[in-house]
Amino acid sequence: xxLLSLLGDYTLQKVAIGAALLGLISGxxxxxxxxxKQSLLGDTLSHAALPGVCLGFIIAGGRELGSILxxxxxxxxxxxxxxxxxxxxxxxxxxxxxxxxLSVFFAVGVVLLTYIQGGNxxxxxxxxxxxxxxxAATLTSDLWVMATITAIALALVTVLWKEFKLVxxxxxxxxxxxxxxxxxxxxxxxxxxxxxxxGLQMVGVVLMAAMIIAPAVAARQWTKRLEHMVLLAAAFGIxxxxxxxxxxxxxxxxxxxxxxxxxxxxxxxVSLLLAPGRGFAWELYKLRRDRRTLRTxxxxxxxxxxxxxxxxxxFRSDQGMVDAYHGTxxxxxxxxxxxxGWVRFESPHAGDPATQPHWALTESGRHEAERILTDLEGxxx
Amino acid sequence: MNETLHEPxxxxxxxxxxxxxxxxxxxxxxxxxxxxxxMAAIIGPNGAGKSTLxxxxxxLVPSVAGHITLHxxxxxxxxxRVGYVPQRSSVDWDFPTTALDVVIMGLYGRLGWLKRxxxxxxxxxxxxxxxxxxQDFATRQISQLSGGQxxxxxxxxxxxxxxxxxxxxxxxxxxDATTERAIVDILRRLRDEGKTVIxxxxxxxxxxxxxxxxxxxxxxxxxxxxxxKIYTAEHLRRAYGGQIALLDDVPTITDxxxxxxxxxxxx
Numbered sequence: 001x002x003l004l005s006l007l008g009d010y011t012l013q014k015v016a017i018g019a020a021l022l023g024l025i026s027g028x029x030x031x032x033x034x035x036x037k038q039s040l041l042g043d044t045l046s047h048a049a050l051p052g053v054c055l056g057f058i059i060a061g062g063r064e065l066g067s068i069l070x071x072x073x074x075x076x077x078x079x080x081x082x083x084x085x086x087x088x089x090x091x092x093x094x095x096x097x098x099x100x101x102l103s104v105f106f107a108v109g110v111v112l113l114t115y116i117q118g119g120n121x122x123x124x125x126x127x128x129x130x131x132x133x134x135x136a137a138t139l140t141s142d143l144w145v146m147a148t149i150t151a152i153a154l155a156l157v158t159v160l161w162k163e164f165k166l167v168x169x170x171x172x173x174x175x176x177x178x179x180x181x182x183x184x185x186x187x188x189x190x191x192x193x194x195x196x197x198x199g200l201q202m203v204g205v206v207l208m209a210a211m212i213i214a215p216a217v218a219a220r221q222w223t224k225r226l227e228h229m230v231l232l233a234a235a236f237g238i239x240x241x242x243x244x245x246x247x248x249x250x251x252x253x254x255x256x257x258x259x260x261x262x263x264x265x266x267x268x269x270v271s272l273l274l275a276p277g278r279g280f281a282w283e284l285y286k287l288r289r290d291r292r293t294l295r296t297x298x299x300x301x302x303x304x305x306x307x308x309x310x311x312x313x314x315f316r317s318d319q320g321m322v323d324a325y326h327g328t329x330x331x332x333x334x335x336x337x338x339x340x341g342w343v344r345f346e347s348p349h350a351g352d353p354a355t356q357p358h359w360a361l362t363e364s365g366r367h368e369a370e371r372i373l374t375d376l377e378g379x380x381x
Numbered sequence: 382m383n384e385t386l387h388e389p390x391x392x393x394x395x396x397x398x399x400x401x402x403x404x405x406x407x408x409x410x411x412x413x414x415x416x417x418x419x420m421a422a423i424i425g426p427n428g429a430g431k432s433t434l435x436x437x438x439x440x441l442v443p444s445v446a447g448h449i450t451l452h453x454x455x456x457x458x459x460x461x462r463v464g465y466v467p468q469r470s471s472v473d474w475d476f477p478t479t480a481l482d483v484v485i486m487g488l489y490g491r492l493g494w495l496k497r498x499x500x501x502x503x504x505x506x507x508x509x510x511x512x513x514x515x516q517d518f519a520t521r522q523i524s525q526l527s528g529g530q531x532x533x534x535x536x537x538x539x540x541x542x543x544x545x546x547x548x549x550x551x552x553x554x555x556x557d558a559t560t561e562r563a564i565v566d567i568l569r570r571l572r573d574e575g576k577t578v579i580x581x582x583x584x585x586x587x588x589x590x591x592x593x594x595x596x597x598x599x600x601x602x603x604x605x606x607x608x609x610k611i612y613t614a615e616h617l618r619r620a621y622g623g624q625i626a627l628l629d630d631v632p633t634i635t636d637x638x639x640x641x642x643x644x645x646x647x648x
Contacts, residue, residue: 169473
């Protein structure tokens with residue numbers, strides 16, 4: 001199948017739209033979760049959705065999406081409340097409380113899942129698809145549910161933008177300003193639970209956490225403003241979701257959910273490596289540049305001090321001696337300085353005892369060395 | 382508003398305040414008053430409950446007992462008249478926002494729901510940044526500011542609140558001498574305008590030169606009043622107990638011969 005005919009495929013269109021909606025909502029809400037240091041909240045909420053999925057199945061007596069998603073939302077919220085209670089009432093820190101809530105709820109979910117599967121219920125088929133998602137099973141009605149939830153979440157974020165921003169940055173100050181911090185935090189948590197519910201069909205409970213975290217982490221690398229970060233995270237989420245959908249349609253029977261996560265992970269890796277200012281490559285470059293600047297400045301001032309010591313501005317320093325003084329080979333530093341026109345290479349005069357090349361400061365090199373030294377004095381004062 | 386004001390002549394009035402954490406009292410039966418128009422320091426050893434005191438006044442920490450009024454009003458009703466500078470380490474400075482944006486956050490409470498900060502808020506925030514000498518850093522990402530600059534941004538965020546009573550939690554912690562000087566100058570200017578400034582302070586050396594009102598705290602209030610009456614070796618010893626090394630300079634700065642006699646055997 002060519003790419004073009006693929007894009008006309010009805011199933012793919014549905015899956016791609018669903019994945020894009022999921023990317024959009026989790027990118028936007030994930031940005032706030034990551035900034036509030038609650039990346040793991042998505043993980044807990046999604047794992048805690050499993051018992052809800054099973055309970056919804058048992059109560060409805062079959063694989064009915066409405067009751068399954070309601071169940072997922074309820075147990076997810078219950079897990080979030082458990083987590084909050086644990087941190088408030090005990091000495092547990094947030095990470096430990098999240099871990100406890102996650103494992104307990106997921107364990108209950110797996111027990112319920114095996115109970116249903118042992119019950120010889122003909123309609124139980126496909127329930128375990130909620131573990132890893134089954135995007136191909138997305139129905140048009142599911143898309144409407146997802147679109148509605150996404151629209152509600154986006155509207156809330158738009159209306160409560162400045163409140164969410166302040167609560168994420170400085171909850172104490174927000175409380176002092178009279179904002180209902182607990183209510184706002186609860187709203188954000190419930191919205192993440194909604195995003196999880198949207199994603200259950202697509203990527204499943206196990207991988208949903210990455211859906212929340214990945215677009216936000218990638219977006220954080222590229223920008224300095226919350227506005228841009230949220231927009232960028234939404235864009236990354238949409239692109240990742242659609243890429244995953246298309247790739248899975250091109251290959252035979254490859255699971256969509258994991259492919260969406262892999263596409264997003266690729267965006268994260270590229271962002272972590274290459275983003276200007278924060279990326280790994282950038283930091284490495286800056287480190288090397290700073291090290292070279294320091295080394296060449298040291299060599300230059302050494303030459304300057306030697307010339308001063310010998311009361312000879314044109315004093316020729318033996319490279320071997322400079323090497324010995326710095327305990328390393330300074331040839332590249334000297335050549336860099338020569339390139340700047342601050343030092344001048346002088347071959348050994350006939351009859352000199354040493355055979356090493358000699359270097360002398362130029363006029364501009366002297367000025368540069370003096371500038372460095374006065375800067376240092378200024379800084380230490 | 383037919384409710385009668387309770388102690389309206391005091392900027393801050395705290396009565397019978399008790400705060401506990403996991404069943405242990407952090408603040409025990411606190412009574413204290415701060416008159417308007419003073420620059421007050423709250424000092425005390427680590428764990429004395431200094432920050433907790435400020436936070437319970439601001440309603441951030443629940444209290445077991447007691448009541449608090451600001452200019453005669455409860456905190457809920459006096460909120461608009463209160464400015465707060467939390468400890469610098471209480472937030473993550475890697476948050477993606479600019480210095481100007483942080484200052485504008487000080488106006489969110491006044492703006493109310495659904496309204497967005499506009500040109501007027503921006504210019505007010507710029508003025509506050511100018512007051513703390515940070516106007517050139519308005520568009521700077523906050524993670525790229527030095528500790529002292531971050532502290533000034535926090536101060537500007539409180540200034541923009543145009544409050545009558547300011548609470549500052551260790552504003553001089555971890556800033557260089559220049560910034561400390563600048564912060565003290567701004568606080569003095571506020572006091573000279575008739576505002577009340579209440580500062581959690583940790584540096585005993587500077588208490589007498591910076592402040593005119595003092596509350597010494599160690600779970601209970603040890604002493605309170607004008608600095609020159611309260612800053613005595615006896616009071617400090619009662620608050621700091623065995624941490625006497627902190628008080629090496631006390632005998633030299635008090636004229637009270639008896640208190641000198643008391644501290645000498647300990648040092």
